[in-house]
Amino acid sequence: MCGIVAYVGSKVARPILLEGLKRLEYRGYDSAGIAVLTGGKLHVARRVGRVANLQEAIEGQAAFDGSLGLCHTRWATHGGVTDFNAHPHTDDRHGIALVHNGIIENYAALKTYLQEKGHSFSSQTDTEVLVMLIGELYEGDLEKAVQAALREVTGAYAICVICEKEPGVLVCARKGSPLMVGIGSDNEYVVASDGAAIIAHTGRVVMLDDYNVVKMDAGGFRTTDIHNTPLSPRVQQLEIELEQIELGGFTHFMLKEIFEQPKSVRACISGRLDMREGRVVLGGLSSFAKELTKARRVVITAQGTALHAAMIGRYMLEDLAKIPTQTEYASEFRYRNPVIEENTVVIAVSQSGETADTLAALHEAKERGALALGVVNVVGSSIARETDAGVYLRVGPEIGVASTKAFIGQVTVLSLISMYMARKRFMSADQCLDLMKEMEAIPGKIERILEQAGRIKRITEKYVERENWLFLGRGYNYPTALEGALKLKEISYIHAEGMPAAEMKHGPIALINEGMPAVFIANRGRQYEKVMSNIQEVRSRGGHVIAVATEGDTEIAKHVQDVMYVPDVCEPLSPILTVVPLQLMAYYAAVARGHDVDKPRNLAKSVTVE
């Protein structure tokens, strides 16, 4: 949440900052701001709305042509969406400007202290308190003032700071919120919340750890902790390419990412299926093979879409590996005093690897003695670094705020983990081989579904004016129903509920009226007949049924209004196919309703606050 970019070097900072900021807009897009030091003077502009508004506001102004600057795109936490609350914030004494992602939890007490010292505030933000505190502690050395201020704050932060009195110096720091320093040639640095804003300039980065403070200037960079102890950071290569973060001819990143899914699954399984031995190879887990064999319980924790993937993972772990498994909202798990017995494995599932609640749940689990595994997409992210071991999704950067290819990657990885653990217990090589063959065929099957995009669009457009939808599924496809409803809600703002198809009779059936769309996941499987009965229950009350069914099932078309077909597949892997038409439906509904698909209202990609 919130995106930060800062630059120091010999070039004009503005285009680097604004281009970078546009690439981070998916992290928040309430308002944007920039501060540049030009001719020894700080120039600041802030605007409600998108980065494009800000760009227009400073167009042609030479005051923003300096080579040291920082900028920010905001997802509001403290204080409404106004120009005054937008970042950067400045102090009232030394010409210090700061951008911040996170929450300063003790800001109220610090604000009272600073007011007593004579500082006056112009915003309602916690961030302005932090920059005033740095100003209060400033004695001619920005790095020291930042370290001193950070010793006083509690909460989470990724910050970049500049000061009129030190024209070539950029200082940044992190605790809890992501930040990385891109190292260009000739002492040029681009600092950003994620690599998307850096990769056009350099692939060499330092990922900051908690409590790291980095000072950059023409003489190089140095890293310390907040007590000024020097540290030796590891320089690493960014694992993204420019074309992965560009639209490449698609109208939206969400559509691009839906169409990338065959490639995502191929990347995800590549080198992980040993067809000769009938086993799954997961290098990331190999040093914990013994612990995984002994595991008596698995807890999978996540939020949102990642939790829906986790729920499918639970079904697979119990069904295939026979290990008692539970899923937990990370936000609940972290506070509810969970019981973690010996030999419990906790798996944190997260696209970004930065979700605050999932990270905190992971800490909780580790403290209670669990083996902590990560199923993460972003390489080097906080969750990836703090788990004992893990398996990356390898689906590439996901830019669309509504998660699609990461969901497919999460389900794929969880199925690989289930097969891996199953083989260590009861599953024979032949059984595993059968599943792996099904897995290998998945990308081609997703391609077949994508070929029907035009038909799915036409079906969606028939119902797009309806304000209430139901999504119903059973077994492995109950979580798929939840995911279908979430996708529709978040980008088309249509109210949708997902639930187990059998649960409908226990209350929600009262909602069904003439023409209400009910999307049933009715692919062939153990509960097919039961789902068909549930379909009749909806039909007899006037609901309109849209079914996701298995290719060749011509019978179902006689009982429902519309059918979207998916190829046949074994049940555990079926959600990887059945979710695709639902993603496309949500996309086409949002487009038909005229919404900004990649930047839905009130949302941000990476939820780094509680």
Ligand code: F6R
């Ligand atoms: C919905 C969506 C969110 C995320 C959730 C967790 O489309 O993207 O529900 O799944 O915020 O995010 P990660 O996976 O980054 O932990």
